[in-house]
Amino acid sequence: MTTFDDREAAYEAQFVHAAEQEFMAQSARNKQIGYWAAAIMGQSPEEAVRYAKDIIRTDLEQGGQEAVIRKLVKDLGGLRDEARIRERMNDFLIEARAKARDGKIKTLL
Template sequence: MTTFDEREHAYEAKFVHDAELEFLAQAYRNKQIGFWAAALMGMTAEEAVRYAKDIIAVDLQTAGHEDVVAKLKKDLGELRPEDRIRERMAEFLAAGREKARSGELKTML
């Protein structure tokens, strides 16, 4: 294998690794935003787990997170404005990225 091939392989491996970490971080964000919204809506623990799983599934349907924002806006109604939903999602994503980098998420999800 040439040096160029080795570099190319290393870049590809890093790209895959980074994509996996981002996927884990986004799944963490969706799970946490689901629990947050469930608490605002007064759901039981069992309902909250089901709702968080629904949020994760919604995000997997189309690219981007706008589908999650739309579902949360619809479900929360007047409980929280869209800008607050987006703030919380950004906070959970930042936390998810940190946890993914530290390896903590491999066992959490």
């Protein structure tokens, strides 16, 4: 292998690692926003776990953050407005990225 090949492999590995961290951070954000919304809706702990999984599934199957926001706006039915939902999602993502960077996120649920 040449130095160029070594460098290319290192960049690819770095890119894959960053993509994995971002995926884990977004999933952790979705989990947290699901628990947050479940608490607002007065759900039991068991219901909250199911709801958080549903939020993660919505992100993966229906097109990302905007699909999650639409679901939360609908499910919360006016208990929180879209601006507040976006604000909390951003807060949770910042926290989750820091945890992912520090290796503190191990699983999605």
